[in-house]
Amino acid sequence: MNYWLVKSEPDAFSWQEQITNDVEPWTGIRNHQAKKNLQSMKNGDLAFFYHSNVGKEIVGVVRIVKEAYPDPTAPDQKWFCVDVKTVCSVPNPVTLKQIKATPGLEEISLIKQSRLSVMPIAPEHWKILCQLGHVSEEDLKK
């Protein structure tokens, strides 16, 4: 079981739309490191849904329900996407400001590689972020 964080600009695709759609193909990744991360995702892995640019906060949790396959929105076969399913909203959204101010989260990729749109989250970081967001173990089983 691995943990991840994926970014989306709410103007392009928001958490509200994710809730409405329930299962959504995570397309449009055109960065090699992000692609590598996508291809490492396994069914059942969990990922935080982060709103970049507007909000700048973790607003939800999704589960990987279909592992990497060729991105239908890509011009060729070299880019991939996964399908993600809505798990739960984060009751108390965790802001970037909060993450930066929290001891133990200094090394998180969100801060160190601010432009990366798909990144792994260490289990200990996942735990801290869940606490900050008031996300319970029960919520994650949904």
Place this chain on the structure above:
DNA sequence: GCCAACGTTGGC
């Protein structure tokens, strides 16, 4: 293969 120019992302 190097590097300047340019484009994009994303925080402020």
Place this chain on the structure above:
DNA sequence: GCCAACGTTGGC
């Protein structure tokens, strides 16, 4: 709107 970080493109 600005700018830093970083990726890509294209001339040499």
